[in-house]
Amino acid sequence: MKTTTQDEATVSEELAQLSVNNPNLVEMDDPPPPQITSEGIITTDITHKFKAAASTLEPGELIKDGFFTLFESVGSLEIMDPKMDSGCLAPGESLDEEYDVTRPLLPSEVLGIIDQLLCLEMAWHLGYPLSQTLFTNVYIEAMQMPSPTTIQEAHFIRSDDNQGDGAAQNPMFTVLRAYCLGLLKACWYVNERIKSEHYYEEEDFVTNTYHRSLLEDIDRTEIRDEILAARRLLHSIRHEISEEVSQALSLRLELRTAFLRAIELSELRSNPDSLSLPWSQMKAVWAAINKSHHLGKPVPEAFSTKIQRRVASTMPPRPIVHLSFEETFKHFNNLLEDGIEVLKVLNYHDPQSLLNFVLTFQAKKPQPLVYIRTLLQNFLFKDMVILGNLSIRQVLDADLSIVVLPGSRLLDPANDAVEAPYDPRFAMAHQMEVFRQRAAQSYLDIHRAFCQNRCRVRRTLCHSIQDWETVQIDAEDIDQLLAVQLEEQPMSYTTTLTSSSEPALSLPLSSWAYLYKLRLMEWIVQLGFELETYQPDELAGMYWYLSYLAKTRAQHVERIKAFTVSRYNEKRIAGTSKVTKSEEEQHKRSLSYLRVTLIDAAVTWELADGLSCLYTVLHRLKLIPTYPGPYSSDELRYDIRMKPFSTVGLPELPSFETFKNATAQPDTSTADLLTYALRAVEGAKRGFHDGLAVLNEKEAFTVGTHERWVARTKNTLKSVISTSIAIGAVQRALNNNGENNNKECRDDVLHNDLKVEVPKPDKTYHEWWIVPKITVTEKKKAAGGEGV
Amino acid sequence: MPAAEQMSRGEAGDFLQSLLNKNLRVTTTDARMFWGGFKCTDPESNVILQHTYEYRHPSTQQLLLAEAVATTGNNNNGTIKMEMQSRYLGLVVIPGKYITKIEVEEFASQLPK
Numbered sequence: 080m081k082t083t084t085q086d087e088a089t090v091s092e093e094l095a096q097l098s099v100n101n102p103n104l105v106e107m108d109d110p111p112p113p114q115i116t117s118e119g120i121i122t123t124d125i126t127h128k129f130k131a132a133a134s135t136l137e138p139g140e141l142i143k144d145g146f147f148t149l150f151e152s153v154g155s156l157e158i159m160d161p162k163m164d165s166g167c168l169a170p171g172e173s174l175d176e177e178y179d180v181t182r183p184l185l186p187s188e189v190l191g192i193i194d195q196l197l198c199l200e201m202a203w204h205l206g207y208p209l210s211q212t213l214f215t216n217v218y219i220e221a222m223q224m225p226s227p228t229t230i231q232e233a234h235f236i237r238s239d240d241n242q243g244d245g246a247a248q249n250p251m252f253t254v255l256r257a258y259c260l261g262l263l264k265a266c267w268y269v270n271e272r273i274k275s276e277h278y279y280e281e282e283d284f285v286t287n288t289y290h291r292s293l294l295e296d297i298d299r300t301e302i303r304d305e306i307l308a309a310r311r312l313l314h315s316i317r318h319e320i321s322e323e324v325s326q327a328l329s330l331r332l333e334l335r336t337a338f339l340r341a342i343e344l345s346e347l348r349s350n351p352d353s354l355s356l357p358w359s360q361m362k363a364v365w366a367a368i369n370k371s372h373h374l375g376k377p378v379p380e381a382f383s384t385k386i387q388r389r390v391a392s393t394m395p396p397r398p399i400v401h402l403s404f405e406e407t408f409k410h411f412n413n414l415l416e417d418g419i420e421v422l423k424v425l426n427y428h429d430p431q432s433l434l435n436f437v438l439t440f441q442a443k444k445p446q447p448l449v450y451i452r453t454l455l456q457n458f459l460f461k462d463m464v465i466l467g468n469l470s471i472r473q474v475l476d477a478d479l480s481i482v483v484l485p486g487s488r489l490l491d492p493a494n495d496a497v498e499a500p501y502d503p504r505f506a507m508a509h510q511m512e513v514f515r516q517r518a519a520q521s522y523l524d525i526h527r528a529f530c531q532n533r534c535r536v537r538r539t540l541c542h543s544i545q546d547w548e549t550v551q552i553d554a555e556d557i558d559q560l561l562a563v564q565l566e567e568q569p570m571s572y573t574t575t576l577t578s579s580s581e582p583a584l585s586l587p588l589s590s591w592a593y594l595y596k597l598r599l600m601e602w603i604v605q606l607g608f609e610l611e612t613y614q615p616d617e618l619a620g621m622y623w624y625l626s627y628l629a630k631t632r633a634q635h636v637e638r639i640k641a642f643t644v645s646r647y648n649e650k651r652i653a654g655t656s657k658v659t660k661s662e663e664e665q666h667k668r669s670l671s672y673l674r675v676t677l678i679d680a681a682v683t684w685e686l687a688d689g690l691s692c693l694y695t696v697l698h699r700l701k702l703i704p705t706y707p708g709p710y711s712s713d714e715l716r717y718d719i720r721m722k723p724f725s726t727v728g729l730p731e732l733p734s735f736e737t738f739k740n741a742t743a744q745p746d747t748s749t750a751d752l753l754t755y756a757l758r759a760v761e762g763a764k765r766g767f768h769d770g771l772a773v774l775n776e777k778e779a780f781t782v783g784t785h786e787r788w789v790a791r792t793k794n795t796l797k798s799v800i801s802t803s804i805a806i807g808a809v810q811r812a813l814n815n816n817g818e819n820n821n822k823e824c825r826d827d828v829l830h831n832d833l834k835v836e837v838p839k840p841d842k843t844y845h846e847w848w849i850v851p852k853i854t855v856t857e858k859k860k861a862a863g864g865e866g867v
Numbered sequence: 868m869p870a871a872e873q874m875s876r877g878e879a880g881d882f883l884q885s886l887l888n889k890n891l892r893v894t895t896t897d898a899r900m901f902w903g904g905f906k907c908t909d910p911e912s913n914v915i916l917q918h919t920y921e922y923r924h925p926s927t928q929q930l931l932l933a934e935a936v937a938t939t940g941n942n943n944n945g946t947i948k949m950e951m952q953s954r955y956l957g958l959v960v961i962p963g964k965y966i967t968k969i970e971v972e973e974f975a976s977q978l979p980k
Contacts, residue, residue, distance in 0.1 A: 119974050119975050119976060120972050120973070120974060120975065121972070121973055121974075121975045121978065122892060122970040122971065122972050122973075123970060123971050123973065124968065124969070124970050125886075125969050125970065125971050126966075126967075126968050126969045126970075128874075128882065129883070129886075129908075129912065129969045130912050130963070130966075130969075131874060131879070132874055132878075132879035132880075132882045132883050133879075133883065133908050133909070133910060133911070133912040133963070134910060134912070135874060135875075135876045135879040135880075136879070136880075136908075136909060136910040137910070138910055139909075139910075140909070140910065141907060141908070141909050142880065142883040142884060142887070142907065142908050142909075143887070143906060143907035143908075143915075144887045144888055144905075144906050144907065147906045147907055147915075147917075151958065152906075152907065152915055152958070152960065154958060155915060155957075155958040155959050155960045156956055156957065156958070156959045156960070157959070157960050157962070158895060158901065158959050158960065158961045158962065158965065159895060159896070159897070159961075159962060159965045166899060166921055166923065166954070167897070168897055173926060173927070
């Protein structure tokens with residue numbers, strides 16, 4: 080069916096291309112006078128006959144070509160419908176651009192136009208198409224159409240014959256032109272950068288340039304020279320136009336050169352300090368630009384949606400995006416700050432710090448703009464070289480060394496040089512390479528995923544789970560083979576969380592994969608809170624699941640630690656000479672990492688546990704709004720929420736019964752639940768004070784992003800404290816009703832006495848911790864006062 | 868309405884059928900012309916054209932510009948010639964209420980003498 084319509088289409092297209100049917104040859108009959116080129120074609124006016132004939136048709140009757148289906152007609156453009164027909168003009172509207180680009184401009188007008196262009200440029204960065212932003216400007220359009228191939232042609236006033244034309248030489252035109260040159264070239268680089276990395280078209284950004292070149296063919300050095308010349312010109316005429324305005328214009332030109340320079344340098348991917356110079360320069364200039372905005376005189380006539388009719392798109396004109404200068408200022412400031420900060424990723428220290436950098440940088444609110452995010456991707460992955468000078472193997476091996484294999488023979492680069500196939504080192508090198516091939520992509524994908532917008536991060540992680548599941552399984556096979564080569568003996572271990580285990584192998588590679596998989600699962604749940612995926616009445620259950628995952632992670636880290644410690648001890652007992660200084664340092668670093676991870680997991684587990692219990696209590700008191708869904712049941716919803724995890728073998732997905740029980744805890748009294756919740760939260764608090772608060776950047780594995788990490792950690796601590804306050808408030812209300820023995824009656828009283836507000840994620844201290852705000856109602860306060 | 872245009876239903880249907888897949892030039896109230904293959908119509912004279920091009924008369928601004936060029940040139944004989952601006956649209960439906968003129972193209976050689 081589909082193929083036949085396609086064939087038809089191609090046949091009719093071919094027919095259309097036959098010279099007789101070629102529309103380009105058909106001339107019109109109205110003024111200008113008819114010139115029928117093809118003598119063989121005659122046109123006949125059939126207006127009346129046609130209309131009369133059509134009117135005889137029954138309602139609903141159609142005359143149509145047998146091969147034409149109404150299904151096809153759905154895709155047709157409706158002429159004269161202003162929402163569809165881009166050629167449709169309002170009464171009295173003309174297609175002409177009334178604006179004359181050669182009209183003289185006042186310096187303040189040029190300033191006004193430039194500031195408007197700044198707003199539109201930012202709107203483009205925020206995700207609006209060029210057609211609704213920069214391409215609505217008549218100067219930009221005139222400069223780009225027809226497409227210039229040399230710097231001389233790139234002018235909105237083009238006159239080939241009169242080079243010395245006064246109009247084109249007007250100093251204000253020179254300034255505006257230089258600004259537009261710098262702007263368009265920067266847009267070209269930004270657009271190319273975004274296109275070359277992973278982003279979501281129309282969701283994050285629109286890369287369509289509507290067949291405008293954005294000065295692709297013109298060299299940036301030529302543009303820089305033009306801008307410099309314009310600035311010199313401004314300097315020389317500063318007394319003729321006011322000094323203030325001249326200064327303001329010059330600053331805007333400086334912004335353009337600095338932006339181009341920043342882009343140029345970012346391609347180097349090294350030496351972040353020198354890379355950040357133009358960004359810092361822009362930031363200083365930007366502050367000054369904001370102060371001189373009032374000097375400009377807006378020229379709204381220089382912007383028009385009519386230009387959209389000429390861009391290669393059948394979309395009808397859509398309105399110009401108006402971003403206020405205040406908003407633009409804020410966004411630009413963020414862009415510049417993020418631009419400076421993102422360069423710090425190039426100060427590579429260790430892979431865990433790198434991951435933490437990406438995690439905390441992307442968790443910023445508002446999230447960095449798509450250009451900055453693609454810049455980060457470019458730094459990270461361009462040409463499969465990490466941060467400009469590291470191989471994927473270097474990063475991966477360093478990560479394995481930190482997490483599971485400090486000072487291990489498996490990571491010895493000398494193994495690669497062994498050529499004897501019976502040598503265990505030969506087998507080790509081979510198996511490790513198999514593993515790297517298997518795991519590297521999944522490992523890098525975590526970083527890439529976090530460079531996307533927040534909703535996409537969560538979606539992508541949901542898909543990656545399956546991937547990590549298989550990495551873990553494959554790694555276990557490799558682990559078994561390597562254990563033979565290392566002559567490893569199974570060992571039983573005890574930790575604080577688990578009693579003694581059956582003797583087991585250390586399985587370092589699959590342990591590594593499992594740890595990442597667990598972190599992925601936690602992130603998915605946590606991002607669920609951040610993105611408001613869960614309704615308030617689901618919070619008890621989801622925090623319970625989060626605590627379940629975090630507890631599993633803590634147990635797993637303890638297991639890794641047990642093997643790491645025992646391996647180290649074995650080595651030491653075997654003879655001190657065998658432990659080199661570097662090995663000892665690697666061990667220390669690994670233990671330090673395991674400690675942070677353990678504390679982090681424990682804090683997450685305890686806080687989630689405490690919150691879950693609190694929400695259970697609030698649920699019992701009917702203080703959490705529930706939404707009646709006629710087609711929904713708790714079990715169906717559970718299936719949906721757990722869908723990303725349903726394919727995961729370990730940790731096993733709790734059954735719905737277990738989940739329901741853990742969420743409702745019917746056998747525990749409300750008072751006991753609150754006591755338990757408070758204890759859990761106190762535990763989390765201790766984790767901060769004794770553990771996380773005292774770490775320096777090397778111990779926390781946050782080199783380069785420590786400040787941001789500390790701020791985030793503090794916000795979690797604030798969440799811990801506000802949770803304990805909330806628990807305390809409910810406890811007090813409960814104790815005040817201590818004399819009331821009838822449980823149902825007491826719950827009713829509490830229900831009336833307390834007011835609960837579940838805040839939106841952006842109103843919390845930390846968007847992953849939705850802590851309810853509990854207040855005692857006024858009525859109760861008054862009653863309490865009387866009692867005293 | 869002239870008697871000649873009082874067609875029977877059968878004749879009317881035959882006439883419209885005979886136009887199918889011929890190239891029509893449909894002019895709308897805003898003086899644009901659409902050139903394309905006739906595919907379908909209904910009692911309201913809504914017309915569907917395939918592989919349609921839109922033609923628009925030059926704007927007054929462009930006419931003035933062309934005039935200025937023509938008058939400065941040497942071969943000024945008082946008239947100027949301008950191409951219509953065209954644009955490809957593809958499949959379009961033109962509501963009957965906006966149609967001011969319909970013309971059909973035929974090969975001169977195929978017309979009855």
